Amino acid sequence: MPVAEQMQTYFPTTRRHGFTLVELLVVIAIISLLVSLLLPAVQQAREAARRAQCKNNLKQIGIALHNYHDTAGMFPLYNIGQTTTGDETSRTGRISGLVMLLPYLEQGNIYDQFDFNKGFANSTVVRPNHPNFQAIANHISGFLCPSDFQARMNTAYGRGVGNLNYAVNFGWPRQATGFNGERDFDPTTSPSGNGEMGFPNGFATIYYDNTLYSSSNDPNTSCTVRVRDIIDGTTNTAAFSEILINVGGYNDPDLRRQHYRSYSSPTIGTLRNVYEDCRDYPSGFTSYSQWIGGTWAVVDGNSSTMYQHLMPPNSKSCYWNNQWWHHNMQITPSSEHAGGVSVLMADGSVRFVSDNIYLDTWWALGARDDGTPIESF
Numbered sequence: 001m002p003v004a005e006q007m008q009t010y011f012p013t014t015r016r017h018g019f020t021l022v023e024l025l026v027v028i029a030i031i032s033l034l035v036s037l038l039l040p041a042v043q044q045a046r047e048a049a050r051r052a053q054c055k056n057n058l059k060q061i062g063i064a065l066h067n068y069h070d071t072a073g074m075f076p077l078y079n080i081g082q083t084t085t086g087d088e089t090s091r092t093g094r095i096s097g098l099v100m101l102l103p104y105l106e107q108g109n110i111y112d113q114f115d116f117n118k119g120f121a122n123s124t125v126v127r128p129n130h131p132n133f134q135a136i137a138n139h140i141s142g143f144l145c146p147s148d149f150q151a152r153m154n155t156a157y158g159r160g161v162g163n164l165n166y167a168v169n170f171g172w173p174r175q176a177t178g179f180n181g182e183r184d185f186d187p188t189t190s191p192s193g194n195g196e197m198g199f200p201n202g203f204a205t206i207y208y209d210n211t212l213y214s215s216s217n218d219p220n221t222s223c224t225v226r227v228r229d230i231i232d233g234t235t236n237t238a239a240f241s242e243i244l245i246n247v248g249g250y251n252d253p254d255l256r257r258q259h260y261r262s263y264s265s266p267t268i269g270t271l272r273n274v275y276e277d278c279r280d281y282p283s284g285f286t287s288y289s290q291w292i293g294g295t296w297a298v299v300d301g302n303s304s305t306m307y308q309h310l311m312p313p314n315s316k317s318c319y320w321n322n323q324w325w326h327h328n329m330q331i332t333p334s335s336e337h338a339g340g341v342s343v344l345m346a347d348g349s350v351r352f353v354s355d356n357i358y359l360d361t362w363w364a365l366g367a368r369d370d371g372t373p374i375e376s377f
Contacts, residue, residue: 047147047337054145054165054242054335055342055350061142061166061240062348064104074224076100078168078306079299080116094120095132096299097168098143110138120298126158136297138162143296145242147336150257153247156294163245164296166344169238170306171366173330175267175320176274179363179372227346231369234347238365241307241333241343241353245293256334259289259319271363275310278318278330288319288329307331309366313341314355353377 019027069075076097095116102111113135120126126133137160144151145165154163172178230237246257260281267277291300299305311317311332318330333353335341340354343365353362357377364372 050146051337051342054147054337055352057142057145058166058240058342058344058350059348060105061101062344062350064101065239066348067104068101069227074226077224094299096295096297096305098164098296098305105140105142107138107140107142110135110140120300124300125156126161126295126298128158132297133158136161136295140296145335148244149336150245150247151293154245154290154292154294155247156290157298161295162297164293164305165242165245166240167243167293167305167307167331167333168240169366170308170331171368172271172363173274173308173310175269176271176310177269178370179271179360181270225368229368230346232364232367232371232374235345235349236365236374237346237368238309239344239346241313242335242337242341243293243307243331244334244336246289246291255316256314256332257289257292259292259317259329259331261288261319264320271310272359274330275359278311278316281316281318289317292317292331307333309363312355312357312359312362313353351377 065075077100078097080095080097080099095114099111099114102108113132115131118131120130120132126136136157139152139162143162143164143166148165151163151165155161227234244254244257246254260278267273296305308330310330313333314335315332317332320330333341333343337352340352340357343351343353345351346368353365354377358375360372361375361377364370364374365377
């Protein structure tokens, strides 16, 4: 045998077929770290897109408001038709002013389904046999904020009834006498209006046809609101803002979707007096909370289509234990956006308002003719 062959030695070849356990754990740890770093950024990007869509929805409502004003010479009425009694198929009234905006929001087909001689009952489920049920059983995307994941889920007014995330500014609570007591209080009527869509001091009013609906139903009290009636300027007056939809009634633990209830009459005083009254309420939810955001089509005592400028955004809402209805329910704007809410101004612009806005500025934004200078916000 040749010497070369005798000296040749063969060694077995070792092949690796995968990661070791340690290497695999390291890879998993790195991937987990990357996911933990990237996931918040992805979530923030998605929320930014939802917030932008929410803002655009409000801008479209603003455009519709002004197009309606150009046509009718005034902003839409808060409550269409005189409120009457009788069974639900013979009533008129309690039709939301948002219905009047439908043709200006490319929803003319839904508007055409409405019979304005057939109104709604107060605080009542709308049954499928109601003449306007098919019209109101539409979830209109332009009335829903994509950040509110409970949207489309409220059934307080009936299963399938379209919900609402955008409410009209109703100004100050009825019992608030202004910044320094400059506004008169009369328990039998509403104070002089400084609202926007025609009510006491916001952008809206409880009224039928062109008149204010008060406890005396005085048909001579005009509450039509036009651009020229917004004395403080359209850039300084809020028109609409966001409200989170409540699907759980008083069992929902989310403060922003709740009313707190006082079993005593409200404080009659300045805005700060009434603010402190609401702020200091102990926890005590009311079943009226279930109606918040329940419909865009019906106006009733539960005020599901309005909000007021008393408590800062995303703080508590209050209900005082008497029969003032819309005046009596201090609904606070709320949203799922971090740190504030979007607000449509009367000029059609949309501003993001911080939860920490200076209270005097927030109160002034709610009134159309109080004359209070507005600081930057």
